[in-house]
Amino acid sequence: MTDAFIAARLREYAGPTIFSEMTALAQETGAANLGQGFPDSDGPPELLDAARDAIARGMNQYPPAIGLPALRGAIAARRADDHGVSYDPDHEIVVTAGATEAIAAALIGLCDPGDEVIVFDPLYDSYSACLAMAQVRRVPVLLEYDGTRFAFDPDALRRAVGPRTKVLLLNTPHNPTGKVFDEAELELIARLCVEHDLIAVTDEVYEYLVYDRVRHLSLAALPGMRERVLSISSAGKTFSSTGWKVGWACGPARLVGTVRTVKQYLTFGTGTPLQAAVAVALTDCMPWVEELRASLERRRDLLVAGLRAGGITTYPSHGTYFVQMDARSFGSEDGQALCRALVTEAGVAAIPSVALYDDKAAGRHLVRLAFCKDEDLLSRAARRLAGHARAARPL
Structure with a gap:
């Protein structure tokens, strides 16, 4: 795509994402794909059966723009049970085409051109594109590894707030670091939001996928x-159904109304039978989710143990699908170059974390691996990476 056919503010986002690029390379080469974060297996049988049943019952036309009542009710019940926060399903919940649409609609609807949005760096790639669409300026606050975990400087966060700051965008559990923001960090964020009258938009898509007894x-x-x-x-x-793209936003009516206003002119409404099935899953399938969480924790441990046995440095991950490893374990300072080499030389596809960093120097040496994969594939990938790392290190 040439510059002539895309607005200037979106030119840097033209072309395929790094996720699409690395997945395509994995498919071309037959490499073990630990790049893009999608699971190898389907969600609970009850979820799949409910979708088939909804299709058979004729639920194949537009849903209400705000989402099926059954799904909004199930979301409200889940938030109340799990987080102790009550929402009116008719006015304080909207169903979207995945969390990505909810985030885009929120930023486009809440911000005026020239406003500022605080983000934690690294940040999932769609955030930057959504901010560009909204014509707002992102103000990054770096998450740095302090020897035990990824953390931010409280003073840096305070300095990030300016007269044009409108929104703080928070992702926890955090992709790609695997960080789960703790209570003290959230309390600081809350105090700043109250003090400066900021709106917080929280991306909590990995809310149930947390490990090591972290909450x-x-x-x-x-x-x-x-x-x-x-x-x-x-x-x-x-529910291991990334292709369904069923998401939601919950909040006070004044904020949810903004998302509703924007999304009705983006997708209006999508996935009627899938929405019906997710309502069933939120009500009946949470024990399955706990089994998934435990399984992912085992798979993370399997991958990390295999990497460390090969002398590869990894960083703690307490949530999400992802763990980060250090390219310097392979004798390289450049994670992006390493990822391109690993596909052909080690038969493993990964994501260079630098693609998700605003501060490129901070993320240059990091590589993101997805562990939401079959255990045999994880074991095979770990062996290949360990062997490649050993061969790359000087004797």
Whole structure:
């Protein structure tokens, strides 16, 4: 695509994403794909059966623009049970085409051109594109590894707030670092939001996929925050159905109304039978989700153990599908170059984390691996990576 056919603010986003690029390379070469974050297996049988049943019952036309009532009710019940936050399903919940649409609609609807949005760096790639569409400026706050975990400098966060700051965009559990923001960090974020009258948009799509007895806390559940937080999640990660693109946003009517206004002119409404099935899953399939969480924790441990046995440095991941490894274990400072080499030389596809960093120097040496894969594939990939790392290191 040439510059002549795309707006200047979106030129840097033209062409395929790094995820599409690495997945295509994996398919071309037969490499083990630990790049794009999608699971190898389907969601719970009850979810799939409910979708087939909904199709058979004729639920194949437009849903209400705000989502099926049954799904909105199930989302409200889930948020109340899991986070202690009550929402009116008729006015404070909207169903979207995945969490990505909810985030895009929120940023486009809440911000005026020239406003500023605080983000934590690294950030999932769609955030930057959505901010560009909204014509707002992103203000990154770096997450740095402090020897035990990825953390941010509280003073850096305070300095990030300016007269044009409108929104703080928070992803927890965090992709790609695997960080789960703790209560003290969330309390600081909450205080800043209240002090500066900021709106918080929280991407919580990995809310149930947390490990090591770490607990995910929703920012909206903190005192004084319900009325200024738009909480976003989806069925894709929770029920291993990433292709369904059924997401939602919960919050006070004034914020949810903004998302509704924008999304009705984006997709209006999608996936009627899939929405019906997700309503069933949120009600009946949470034990399956706990089994998924435990399985992912085992798979993370399997991959990490295999990498460390080969002398590869990895970083703690307490949530999501992902763990980061250090390219310097392969004798390279350049994670992007390493990822391109690994596809053909080690038969493993990965994502260079630098693609998700605003501060390119901070992420240059990091590589993101997805562990939401079959255990045999993870074991095979770990052996290949360990062997490649050993061969790359000087004797």
